[in-house]
Amino acid sequence: MANLLVDxxxxxxxxxxxxxxxxxSNTAKYAEYSKxxxxxxxxxxxxxxxxxxxxxxxxxxxxxxxxxDGKVRVPESYHRPYEMYKQGGWLSMAEAAEVGGQGFPVxxxxxxxxxxxxxxxxxxxxxxxxxxxxxxxxVYGTKEQQRTFMDKLYTGEWSGTMCLTEPQAGSDVGxxxxxxxxxxxxxxxxxxxxxxxxxxxxxxxxNIVHMVLARIEGAPAxxxxxxxxxxxxxxxxxxxxxxxxVVCPGIEHKLGIHGSATSTLNFGENNNCIGYLLxxxxxxxxxxxxxxxxxxxxxxxxxxxxxxxxYLYALxxxxxRTQGSDASRIKDPTAPRVAIINHPDVxxxxxFMKSVSxxxxxxxxxxxxxxxxxxxxxxxxxxxxxxxxxxxxxxxCKAYGSDMGFRVCETAIQVLGGYGYCQEHPVEQFLRDCxxxxxxEGANGIxxxxxxxxKLVIKRGQLFKRLxxxxxxxxxxxxxxxxxxxxxxxxxxxxxxxxxxxxxFGLKGxxxxxxxxxxxxxxxxxLFGDIAVGFMLxxxxxxxxxxxxxxxxxxxxxxxxxxxxxxxxxxxAAFYRGKVAxxxxxxxxxxxxxxxxxKAIMSGQRAAVEIPEEAFTLT
Amino acid sequence: MNIVVLVKQVPDTETKIKIGADGKSIETSEIKWVMNPYxxxxxxxxxxxxxxxxxxxxxxxxxxxRTVESIRTALAMGADTGVLVDDPATEGSxxxxxxxxxxxxxxxxxxxxxxxxxxxVDSDENQVGIMVAELAGIPHLGLAVSAEVTDGKVKxxxxxxxxxxxxxxxxxxxxxxxxxxxxxxxxxxxxxxIMKAKKKPLETKTLADLGLSADExxxxxxxxxxxxxxxxxxxxxxxxxxxxxxxxxxxxTRLLHEEAKVI
Ligand SMILES: Cc1cc2nc3c(=O)[nH]c(=O)nc-3n(C[C@H](O)[C@H](O)[C@H](O)COP(=O)(O)OP(=O)(O)OC[C@H]3O[C@@H](n4cnc5c(N)ncnc54)[C@H](O)[C@@H]3O)c2cc1C
Numbered sequence: 008m009a010n011l012l013v014d015x016x017x018x019x020x021x022x023x024x025x026x027x028x029x030x031x032s033n034t035a036k037y038a039e040y041s042k043x044x045x046x047x048x049x050x051x052x053x054x055x056x057x058x059x060x061x062x063x064x065x066x067x068x069x070x071x072x073x074x075x076d077g078k079v080r081v082p083e084s085y086h087r088p089y090e091m092y093k094q095g096g097w098l099s100m101a102e103a104a105e106v107g108g109q110g111f112p113v114x115x116x117x118x119x120x121x122x123x124x125x126x127x128x129x130x131x132x133x134x135x136x137x138x139x140x141x142x143x144x145x146v147y148g149t150k151e152q153q154r155t156f157m158d159k160l161y162t163g164e165w166s167g168t169m170c171l172t173e174p175q176a177g178s179d180v181g182x183x184x185x186x187x188x189x190x191x192x193x194x195x196x197x198x199x200x201x202x203x204x205x206x207x208x209x210x211x212x213x214n215i216v217h218m219v220l221a222r223i224e225g226a227p228a229x230x231x232x233x234x235x236x237x238x239x240x241x242x243x244x245x246x247x248x249x250x251x252x253v254v255c256p257g258i259e260h261k262l263g264i265h266g267s268a269t270s271t272l273n274f275g276e277n278n279n280c281i282g283y284l285l286x287x288x289x290x291x292x293x294x295x296x297x298x299x300x301x302x303x304x305x306x307x308x309x310x311x312x313x314x315x316x317x318y319l320y321a322l323x324x325x326x327x328r329t330q331g332s333d334a335s336r337i338k339d340p341t342a343p344r345v346a347i348i349n350h351p352d353v354x355x356x357x358x359f360m361k362s363v364s365x366x367x368x369x370x371x372x373x374x375x376x377x378x379x380x381x382x383x384x385x386x387x388x389x390x391x392x393x394x395x396x397x398x399x400x401x402x403x404c405k406a407y408g409s410d411m412g413f414r415v416c417e418t419a420i421q422v423l424g425g426y427g428y429c430q431e432h433p434v435e436q437f438l439r440d441c442x443x444x445x446x447x448e449g450a451n452g453i454x455x456x457x458x459x460x461x462k463l464v465i466k467r468g469q470l471f472k473r474l475x476x477x478x479x480x481x482x483x484x485x486x487x488x489x490x491x492x493x494x495x496x497x498x499x500x501x502x503x504x505x506x507x508x509x510x511x512f513g514l515k516g517x518x519x520x521x522x523x524x525x526x527x528x529x530x531x532x533x534l535f536g537d538i539a540v541g542f543m544l545x546x547x548x549x550x551x552x553x554x555x556x557x558x559x560x561x562x563x564x565x566x567x568x569x570x571x572x573x574x575x576x577x578x579x580a581a582f583y584r585g586k587v588a589x590x591x592x593x594x595x596x597x598x599x600x601x602x603x604x605x606k607a608i609m610s611g612q613r614a615a616v617e618i619p620e621e622a623f624t625l626t
Numbered sequence: 627m628n629i630v631v632l633v634k635q636v637p638d639t640e641t642k643i644k645i646g647a648d649g650k651s652i653e654t655s656e657i658k659w660v661m662n663p664y665x666x667x668x669x670x671x672x673x674x675x676x677x678x679x680x681x682x683x684x685x686x687x688x689x690x691x692r693t694v695e696s697i698r699t700a701l702a703m704g705a706d707t708g709v710l711v712d713d714p715a716t717e718g719s720x721x722x723x724x725x726x727x728x729x730x731x732x733x734x735x736x737x738x739x740x741x742x743x744x745x746x747v748d749s750d751e752n753q754v755g756i757m758v759a760e761l762a763g764i765p766h767l768g769l770a771v772s773a774e775v776t777d778g779k780v781k782x783x784x785x786x787x788x789x790x791x792x793x794x795x796x797x798x799x800x801x802x803x804x805x806x807x808x809x810x811x812x813x814x815x816x817x818x819x820i821m822k823a824k825k826k827p828l829e830t831k832t833l834a835d836l837g838l839s840a841d842e843x844x845x846x847x848x849x850x851x852x853x854x855x856x857x858x859x860x861x862x863x864x865x866x867x868x869x870x871x872x873x874x875x876x877x878x879t880r881l882l883h884e885e886a887k888v889i
Contacts, residue, residue: 010640015658044820046695047702051815096817109817329863576644578656 067266124312129266140167207270236282263439310412407536548590664743702815718845725757
């Protein structure tokens with residue numbers, strides 16, 4: 008069986024042919040990296056994902072995490088792949104050598120994450136969260152905190168968590184109540200309860216380092232009075248690890264990611280929970296916000312990971328499952344049965360999955376690549392430009408990535424029909440596991456508010472203007488392509504719609520019609536996502552179409568018949584043809600709707616907010 | 627102690643193979659190449675000796691430039707140095723030709739042990755390792771699933787039906803490895819390993835460097851050649867027999883007799 012996690016050819020296409028990440032080798036930061044190394048990394052990551060992580064996925068789903076007397080056991084099948092992942096040094100792949108990392112570009116890290124998430128998201132969450140905790144320590148920790156905690160996190164010896172949520176503080180993190188009282192020695196005594204904490208308690212690692220948001224006694228209410236604390240499960244004391252009074256009274260039973268322990272954590276039930284302040288007091292939210300770009304990009308990638316594997320699985324199935332006859336002989340009961348991939352409606356579903364997963368992949372990698380351009384930039388202007396791209400695209404990556412990932416999973420089930428709904432095939436698990444990505448790390452509705460209420464507004468709208476200017480530059484090149492001119496035209500029209508709506512929002516935001524932008528924030532984000540993905544696919548099609556022509560010329564294939572033969576015998580040609588098709592499908596079928604979507608957003612129609620709550624009747 | 631591991635790069639067995647226009651070779655554009663799995667076991671066996679007795683491990687390959695990928699993979703797994711014989715004149719060589727090239731390359735290396743897979747999964751000839759041993763004038767132990775070195779001897783185990791035999795040979799010797807992925811669990815290359823691999827020495831040689839000429843080892847010298855390749859027949863879809871148990875048994879017997887012609 009071929010790798011059904013990611014389309015390896017497409018991953019390499021994005022990295023080398025579209026983004027041309029080899030250009031990073033021209034910068035001082037990435038001078039020692041080369042394509043040869045990237046290929047080796049991808050090969051090892053794919054092997055690890057396929058041979059070690061993926062086989063543990065179904066079993067992990069069935070077995071789930073088991074809570075007993077305050078201890079949680081992860082599925083047995085997780086231990087070995089986690090060990091392999093740890094030994095491989097994958098956790099600190101894109102970290103600097105100074106902290107024990109391997110210094111690879113962020114975009115390469117993302118490419119491996121896509122495969123790991125596709126293979127086994129629940130398992131991958133453990134190191135995923137560990138990475139987030141370690142990053143916080145790297146940026147804000149003292150040297151001592153780094154040596155005590157960060158080093159062990161980056162090697163995977165210990166694991167980490169992010170503890171924000173409390174029963175009354177979900178999306179509204181500012182409502183949290185966990186309390187910190189300063190001790191004489193500068194540490195804090197912590198008390199409070201966190202819920203829904205991913206990987207909060209488990210037996211994969213000896214110790215767990217919780218990064219906890221809490222309020223120091225006497226600090227202001229709301230988000231301004233929140234501080235961030237390092238709270239280990241076992242605290243190092245006189246060279247030993249002692250119990251730090253962090254208790255897990257239970258874990259959630261939930262729709263998906265059964266192998267990830269979603270834990271309730273009680274801190275300081277016995278007044279013996281010590282926390283160490285990270286960064287300055289009352290700066291907790293600001294610090295968390297700085298880290299959010301990375302974690303939100305990862306969550307968007309979770310949607311993509313599932314989209315990628317769900318599509319490949321459905322594709323394979325559609326070539327094997329025979330049902331019905333060819334449309335041209337539908338009335339003839341003796342006509343041979345055909346594989347369902349021959350049915351136009353199945354083709355439509357496959358193309359939706361193919362184009363969305365390819366477009367999302369490109370979008371997410373692009374944002375990761377922008378991070379590399381920020382890190383390796385030679386001047387502030389350049390750095391700011393790419394940082395602006397990242398900042399505005401992050402909520403789109405997070406929300407559009409997770410929502411579209413889910414829709415691809417749903418479509419994959421549809422391709423498999425009744426079999427897809429049953430546990431015999433993995434697509435139902437993909438759907439269940441994928442759903443969480445639209446909820447945690449800031450629910451998607453909150454992402455839309457971030458986009459409309461913050462990212463469009465800050466720096467007087469500079470982020471959006473810059474992005475549009477970049478696409479304008481691209482279009483100058485794209486308009487020269489005669490073959491794809493229709494696609495370019497649809498894209499341009501859709502892009503214009505986005506510009507109109509954004510201007511409209513700008514005006515509304517300044518008036519008392521402000522609530523209207525809240526009502527239409529999610530449709531706006533969706534429109535934004537459509538255009539971002541459409542852009543990526545158009546960019547890819549322009550490259551692919553040129554390569555395809557070159558292959559035809561080399562093969563001397565002048566007419567349609569000869570070209571068809573080339574497509575059958577030449578894998579590259581078939582791949583490039585598929586890339587062009589992805590753009591044709593997505594741009595025609597989805598970007599054509601931009602006008603209608605924009606019209607709805609700008610309609611000013613306010614039924615949803617104007618109807619009295621009583622009219623939402625509950626009988 | 628020095629171990630040389632012979633590594634061949636082969637198409638990934640998961641790659642969809644197409645037969646080339648000449649009808650006797652496969653279409654090689656855009657297929658995925660990997661280290662021959664049995665050679666990977668040999669690399670793993672050598673690296674275990676590197677861990678236990680501090681052996682130094684050299685990877686020796688022949689093939690076009692892309693073969694470097696497999697050598698680098700082995701270096702990233704932990705091997706110390708690599709040598710690639712890359713010469714277009716070796717194109718079309720048969721097993722013996724390849725063995726001659728590898729044996730000549732061995733001459734320029736110091737070794738106590740030569741390890742390799744018992745066969746390569748592309749053409750499945752099971753010849754090269756044994757021939758290299760013969761040409762190098764050293765003993766050969768075949769199909770090993772383990773290897774230990776003590777007192778100037780190598781000791782290996784080979785599974786035979788329902789049992790295992792233990793064999794040993796005096797060094798220098800050549801061992802070919804069998805077994806399966808689950809037996810060896812060859813290590814993955816770690817990221818630090820990949821970083822180190824790029825700085826490890828990898829030398830490329832031509833036939834002239836080895837004192838060989840094309841007519842000794844190339845296509846002209848080949849005594850064995852592939853005359854044709856064909857794809858296996860497409861598997862027919864399964865069939866479900868209807869009726870009660872007796873009817874099904876009868877129908878099954880009839881099909882086995884008349885269609886499958888096996889009884
Ligand atoms: C499996 C799982 C793992 C999790 N892991 C972690 C973890 O590791 N660490 C952690 O801290 N938390 C974690 N969470 C918690 C998660 O981040 C929250 O569930 C999420 O932030 C939403 O909060 P809530 O569930 O209270 O929903 P609510 O905040 O009640 O939101 C419900 C709905 O109302 C909408 N809504 C709320 N406020 C607004 C508003 N102001 N404007 C518009 N719409 C709004 C939301 O978009 C959402 O659709 C996890 C949750 C789950 C289920």
